[in-house]
Every structure is written in C-alpha cells, then in structure tokens.
Amino acid sequence: MEKTFNLSRREDGIAILTMDVPGETMNTLKAEFGPEISEILAEIKHDASVKGLVVISGKSDSFVAGADISMLDACTSVSAAKELSQQGHVVFNELEKLSIPVVAAINGACLGGGLELALACHLRVCTDDKKTIMGVPEVQLGLLPGGGGTQRLPRKVGITTALDMMLTGKQIRPKQALKMALVDDVVPESILLDTAIAMAKKGKSAAKVAKKSALNKVLESTSTTRDIIFDQAAKQVQKKTLGNYPAPAKIIDCVKQGMNKGMIKGLEVEASHFAELVMSPESESLRSIFFATTEMKKETGAEGAEPRKVNKALVIGGGLMGGGIASVTTTKAKIPARVKDINDKGLSNALAYAYKLLAKGVKRRHMTPAVRDNLMALMTTTTEYKGVKDADIVVEAVFEDLALKHQMVKDVERECHENTIFASNTSSLPIGQIAEAAQRPENVIGLHYFSPVEKMPLVEVIAHKTTSPETIATTVAFARKQGKTPIVVQDGAGFYVNRILAPYMNEAAQVLLSGEKVESLDKALVKFGFPVGPITLLDEVGIDVGAKIAPILTQELGERFRAPDAFDKLLADDRKGRKNGKGFYQYGNKKSKAKLVDETVYQVLGVSNQTTGSASDIAMRCVVLMLNEAVRCLDEGIIANPRDGDIGAIFGIGFPPFLGGPFRYMDSMGIATLVSKLRQYEQQHGERFTPCDKLIQMAEEGINFY
Numbered sequence: 001m002e003k004t005f006n007l008s009r010r011e012d013g014i015a016i017l018t019m020d021v022p023g024e025t026m027n028t029l030k031a032e033f034g035p036e037i038s039e040i041l042a043e044i045k046h047d048a049s050v051k052g053l054v055v056i057s058g059k060s061d062s063f064v065a066g067a068d069i070s071m072l073d074a075c076t077s078v079s080a081a082k083e084l085s086q087q088g089h090v091v092f093n094e095l096e097k098l099s100i101p102v103v104a105a106i107n108g109a110c111l112g113g114g115l116e117l118a119l120a121c122h123l124r125v126c127t128d129d130k131k132t133i134m135g136v137p138e139v140q141l142g143l144l145p146g147g148g149g150t151q152r153l154p155r156k157v158g159i160t161t162a163l164d165m166m167l168t169g170k171q172i173r174p175k176q177a178l179k180m181a182l183v184d185d186v187v188p189e190s191i192l193l194d195t196a197i198a199m200a201k202k203g204k205s206a207a208k209v210a211k212k213s214a215l216n217k218v219l220e221s222t223s224t225t226r227d228i229i230f231d232q233a234a235k236q237v238q239k240k241t242l243g244n245y246p247a248p249a250k251i252i253d254c255v256k257q258g259m260n261k262g263m264i265k266g267l268e269v270e271a272s273h274f275a276e277l278v279m280s281p282e283s284e285s286l287r288s289i290f291f292a293t294t295e296m297k298k299e300t301g302a303e304g305a306e307p308r309k310v311n312k313a314l315v316i317g318g319g320l321m322g323g324g325i326a327s328v329t330t331t332k333a334k335i336p337a338r339v340k341d342i343n344d345k346g347l348s349n350a351l352a353y354a355y356k357l358l359a360k361g362v363k364r365r366h367m368t369p370a371v372r373d374n375l376m377a378l379m380t381t382t383t384e385y386k387g388v389k390d391a392d393i394v395v396e397a398v399f400e401d402l403a404l405k406h407q408m409v410k411d412v413e414r415e416c417h418e419n420t421i422f423a424s425n426t427s428s429l430p431i432g433q434i435a436e437a438a439q440r441p442e443n444v445i446g447l448h449y450f451s452p453v454e455k456m457p458l459v460e461v462i463a464h465k466t467t468s469p470e471t472i473a474t475t476v477a478f479a480r481k482q483g484k485t486p487i488v489v490q491d492g493a494g495f496y497v498n499r500i501l502a503p504y505m506n507e508a509a510q511v512l513l514s515g516e517k518v519e520s521l522d523k524a525l526v527k528f529g530f531p532v533g534p535i536t537l538l539d540e541v542g543i544d545v546g547a548k549i550a551p552i553l554t555q556e557l558g559e560r561f562r563a564p565d566a567f568d569k570l571l572a573d574d575r576k577g578r579k580n581g582k583g584f585y586q587y588g589n590k591k592s593k594a595k596l597v598d599e600t601v602y603q604v605l606g607v608s609n610q611t612t613g614s615a616s617d618i619a620m621r622c623v624v625l626m627l628n629e630a631v632r633c634l635d636e637g638i639i640a641n642p643r644d645g646d647i648g649a650i651f652g653i654g655f656p657p658f659l660g661g662p663f664r665y666m667d668s669m670g671i672a673t674l675v676s677k678l679r680q681y682e683q684q685h686g687e688r689f690t691p692c693d694k695l696i697q698m699a700e701e702g703i704n705f706y
C-alpha cells in the first residue's frame with residue numbers, strides 16, 4: 001500500500017517529512033497513520049546525522065485539513081473516540097519532544113488536527129497565498145481540538161486569543177497568524193521549503209513569542225485571574241448558545257484545567273471531553289451538514305448537464321436585493337456585473353453596497369485598496385439596455401409584479417443573446433407563470449436569494465417544467481461562484497423555504513393573538529435554537545412582505561396558509577416593521593439599546609389578556625407545522641431529498657443546526673411521536689395541524705427519512 005509519509009534526508013542534515021495521503025485531494029489525519037509516523041519519529045530520534053526536520057504537505061495547495069471527519073463519524077463508542085484523541089497526543093508529544101528543531105512548512109488549508117500537528121512542531125512558516133488559512137474549526141462540528149490544541153494553542157498565542165479561535169472556529173490568514181506568533185514567518189510559496197530548512201538550521205530559539213496586552217499579561221498570570229477570563233467566556237458562551245451546543249463549555253474547561261493543573265491533566269481532560277462530543281447528537285448533526293454540503297458541491301443540479309461559462313451578468317434592479325446580488329457577483333464570483341435600474345438612486349445603492357462590502361475587507365486587511373478598486377471596476381451601471389448584449393445571465397430583482405416581470409423577460413430576449421439566462425429573484429411567483437412571456441422558456445429559471453444577500457448562504461434554484469438542464473447547471477454554478485449553497489427546487493408557490501416558513505409564522509401569529517407576549521414568543525423559539533424569534537423575523541423581513549406572500553400561498557396551496565385577519569390591522573396602522581420604524585418592536589429609541597416591544601401593538605391587534613404558555617409548547621406548536629409542510633414538499637417533489645430539505649431550512653431560515661435540519665430532527669423525534677403530537681394539536685387548535693399523508697404512512701410503516 002502506498003505510504004502517506006515520506007522521509008528524505010539532505011546532505012546538510014535536515015530531513016524532510018512529506019505528508020501526502022494517496023488518492024485524496026486533501027491530507028487528513030487517520031488513526032492508521034499512528035504506527036507509520038511513530039516509526040519514522042523513532043528512526044529520526046536515533047539518527048544522529050539528522051540535525052533538523054521539516055514537515056510539509058505533498059498536496060499542491062493544502063497542508064492538512066484536520067482529522068478525517070468520516071473516521072470520527074465511524075466511532076461507535078466514547079472509549080473508541082477517546083482512544084483516537086490519545087493516539088494523537090502520543091504522536092504529537094513524540095514530535096514535540098524531539099531534540100532537533102522541527103519546522104512545519106504550511107501552504108494552503110491548515111485546520112483542526114492539521115494546525116495541532118503544526119503546533120507540535122517547534123516552529124512554523126507559512127506562505128502568503130490566499131489559500132493559506134489556519135484555524136481550529138472543530139467547534140463548528142460540535143467538537144473541540146482533540147489533538148492537543150486546547151493545550152498548545154493557549155500556550156502559544158495566549159489564552160484569550162486561543163479561546164477566541166477555538167470558540168468561533170475562525171480562519172486566520174497569514175499576516176494575522178504572524179502577528180499573533182502562530183507562525184514565525186510568512187513567505188512566498190517559491191521559498192517555503194528553503195525558508196523552513198533555514199529555520200531548522202537556526203534552531204528552536206527562533207520561535208516567536210506572542211505579544212500580550214498588559215491586561216492579558218496580568219489576567220493570564222495566576223489561576224485566580226485566569227478564572228476571570230474563563231468565567232467571562234463561559235457567560236458569553238451560555239448567552240450565545242443557550243445551552244444548545246455542549247462543545248464551547250468543554251473547550252473552556254479543557255483550557256482552564258490545563259492552564260491551572262498542567263498540560264498532562266489538560267490532555268486527559270481534552271481526550272475525555274473530545275470523546276463525549278464525538279458521540280453527542282449535536283456533533284452528529286453538525287457533521288452531517290459538513291458531509292451534505294461537501295457532497296452538494298459535486299452536483300451540477302441537473303443530471304448530465306454541463307454548465308455554460310458566465311462571463312458577464314446583468315442585474316435588473318439596484319435595490320436591497322439587486323444591490324446585494326450585484327455585489328456578490330463582483331466581489332465574490334469576480335464576474336463583471338452591469339446593474340440596470342430606472343433611476344440613479346438604485347444604481348448608486350448597488351455601487352454603495354459593493355463598496356461597503358469591499359471596504360470591510362480592506363479594514364480587516366483581507367485585501368488591499370488596489371484589489372478593492374479592481375473589484376469595484378467590475379460593476380457598471382446603466383438606466384437603459386445598453387452594454388447588455390453579452391450578458392450570459394440576467395438576474396431580475398424588481399417588484400413582485402407578474403406583468404413587470406413579463407416585460408423584463410421580453411426586454412432581455414430582445415436586448416441580450418439567445419443563450420442568456422433569465423433568472424428571477426421572485427420570492428413567491430411561480431416561475432412557470434413568469435416564463436409564459438418567453439420565446440425561449442428553456443432559459444427562464446428562478447434564483448431566489450435571501451436577505452442580507454452577502455450573509456445568507458442559501459439560494460433556491462427553481463426550475464419550471466421546460467427549464468433546460470443547461471440553464472439549471474449554469475445557474476447552480478453561477479450561484480456557487482458567488483459563494484452560495486444552492487438547492488434545486490421545483491416550481492410552486494413559495495418554492496421550499498418560504499413555503500415551510502409560512503405555517504410556522506402563521507402559528508406564531510395565532511399564539512400571539514391567543515394572548516402570548518411578543519417577547520415570550522420570540523424567546524421560546526430562540527431557546528429552541530432559531531437565531532431570532534418569528535416576530536422579530538417578521539419585523540426584519542417586513543410585515544408588508546409577509547402580507548403579500550400569504551395570499552399567493554393560500555390561493556395556490558390552500559387555507560392552511562391564510563394569515564389571521566387581525567394582522568391586516570397592522571398594515572392599516574402603517575406597521576411594516578424595521579423598514580419604516582414601526583412594527584412589533586420599537587425602533588430608533590435613543591434612550592435604550594434594549595430591544596423593546598411596542599406595547600401599542602396589542603391594542604392594534606385587539607389583544608388584551610396576557611397569558612404565558614410554556615416555552616417548549618409555544619415552540620413545538622410553531623415548529624411541527626414547519627415539519628409537516630417540509631414533508632409535503634418532499635412528497636410533492638418540491639425538494640429532491642431530505643438532505644436538500646435540511647440544508648435549505650438550516651441555511652435559509654436558520655433552522656437549528658444542532659438538530660441537523662427538519663428531516664433529521666423528525667427522525668430523532670420519531671415519526672410516530674410527531675404524528676401523535678400533530679393529532680394532539682389538531683384536537684386542541686384545529687385542522688391546520690392535521691398530519692400529512694406521507695407522515696401518517698411513514699409512522700404506520702415505521703420508516704425514517706435517513
């Protein structure tokens with residue numbers, strides 16, 4: 001079997017250990033590497049001719065992407081997971097204890113166990129390539145750095161910096177890494193190996209020491225003062241996760257125990273906590289998201305179809321959505337985008353949107369002003385159909401008016417070329433209806449973004465009956481270049497995300513009208529795991545937007561989508577939400593930063609008595625309707641499979657990631673349990689809770705979604 005590690009000796013006494021996992025695009029750490037690498041380290045240890053060691057990757061653009069997540073997923077017990085961590089400790093301790101200088105030469109991704117490997121080396125040098133990133137993203141998988149990272153990282157960069165990296169999983173770029181002494185030098189790739197060899201010759205003393213602020217020096221100096229850091233971090237973690245994610249608290253405990261009781265104790269605690277997390281349901285859910293999104297990256301969206309190249313885009317509408325779409329096209333996909341609007345106001349909004357995004361990159365030193373200016377130059381503007389003939393895709397983000405969109409279709413077919421794709425950002429109008437105005441309906445598709453466009457990862461790619469496979473594949477590839485995670489959904493009112501969101505929002509309205517306080521309702525769903533509560537979401541999206549979508553869904557899909565009549569009173573009272581500073585919450589309150597409910601809203605809704613139901617019951621009433629609708633979407637073929645339904649709900653509306661998405665959550669809850677819960681609510685609150693046929697059938701047959 002081909003070996004993963006190759007040791008070559010130079011005449012100057014520096015040995016080069018190259019890691020290159022056969023047949024894999026990325027190096028990942030696997031349990032079976034343990035004996036191989038331990039044997040090599042023993043050989044080096046007893047070879048007096050070796051004066052120094054460089055550890056480098058054989059992959060062209062990555063170092064080590066961490067432990068093999070599939071290996072972790074295959075663990076069947078806490079003890080097996082603990083053994084994995086302990087094996088890693090043994091190897092990394094052997095590496096660290098070598099008397100000769102050991103230098104990690106890093107180019108590309110150096111993440112998780114990969115960074116832990118580098119930290120077990122005495123020195124680190126990385127390239128200045130934009131692919132070079134370092135970090136410990138384990139927390140995003142519901143894990144913690146199990147290869148000694150909770151012990152070596154704080155000792156290298158300081159406790160505060162280490163906790164920030166481990167609790168966020170953030171990626172560190174080369175210059176940042178140098179500044180925090182995570183690496184000892186940053187060089188062009190062409191001299192990476194030579195620099196590492198020179199460092200090995202120079203010796204361990206060349207290692208940088210992290211500069212700490214005077215405050216951190218004091219705080220990190222004694223166990224009593226360190227506990228201030230740990231207690232503060234624990235409070236922040238609890239406030240952010242509400243106890244839904246166990247990993248952060250365990251990370252803090254590993255660092256605390258290790259810094260106060262020594263590294264041996266710290267490693268013991270790390271192995272135990274790591275093992276518990278590997279076997280936790282939260283980590284299983286989060287790992288499933290990684291596998292799902294990685295698998296989706298390989299799919300074109302249309303069997304057998306190859307995407308056409310998009311050299312230029314036209315965005316019609318420079319408003320909030322159009323400006324965002326044009327911005328991610330130029331700043332992320334680096335594709336020229338021409339923005340058309342009826343007046344300069346829309347055009348200047350789009351330019352300002354892009355500039356603001358780029359300015360952030362310059363401020364964070366992720367790019368230079370020159371790069372910013374080059375990317376800004378990719379966006380051009382017009383109030384007429386000029387300079388659009390060569391647009392390969394047109395994304396329209398204008399009012400939700402079918403006649404207007406029909407006009408756009410005709411304009412684009414007239415002004416652009418015969419293969420130009422017409423992609424509508426409509427959030428509710430069936431694409432098939434929009435395509436009725438087209439001479440070439442095969443080029444018409446839906447491309448539904450979520451606001452704010454630069455932050456929300458999901459886009460829905462909506463094919464109508466005659467959308468061509470090439471149009472689908474090209475649109476999917478275009479969205480991916482924008483940094484999006486696209487799911488292909490079939491045409492139908494509300495598509496997938498808005499369709500499953502509507503019953504959830506309507507039930508929240510019902511709960512509110514039954515006398516529940518706004519803040520209690522929102523808190524209940526945040527405690528369940530949503531990023532914000534449904535009432536906050538309604539204020540943010542716009543009460544008027546919700547009011548516009550509901551009738552379309554009701555007409556197309558049935559009475560269960562009808563919003564409570566009382567909500568019409570809100571618009572009558574000119575309450576649109578944050579957009580006009582008047583909604584369920586107060587806006588523009590200079591006296592207090594706290595988010596306060598506008599208590600007058602109860603009077604407008606005609607709600608007087610205030611009841612307080614149980615948070616779990618409030619949440620369950622809203623969530624089970626989302627689940628029921630998601631199953632209908634699967635049954636009708638709106639979504640292709642449960643995986644897309646889970647990713648769509650998590651990335652589109654923030655369905656709690658630690659639950660794995662609606663379909664994984666239903667499996668973990670038990671389909672029969674869900675059906676009986678729906679039946680119970682049906683008795684209490686009416687037929688909107690009637691379980692769909694698919695769920696009833698699955699409950700009877702005792703089958704799951706996965």
Ligand SMILES: C[C@@H](O)CC(=O)SCCNC(=O)CCNC(=O)[C@H](O)C(C)(C)COP(=O)(O)OP(=O)(O)OC[C@H]1O[C@@H](n2cnc3c(N)ncnc32)[C@H](O)[C@@H]1OP(=O)(O)O
Pocket residue numbers: 025026028065066067068069070088109111112113114116137138141143144145146147149294297
């Ligand atoms: C020891 C403890 O500390 C525990 C750990 O180390 S847990 C693992 C921590 N590491 C990570 O979470 C990194 C996960 N990977 C990524 O974030 C990305 O893959 C990347 C940023 C490294 C690269 O992204 P990209 O360039 O988009 O490439 P892909 O995501 O498509 O990945 C390419 C192939 O590599 C496979 N892969 C990447 N990382 C891992 C991993 N840690 N375990 C297993 N496999 C991994 C990925 O599945 C792709 O495989 P394919 O066969 O080519 O599809």
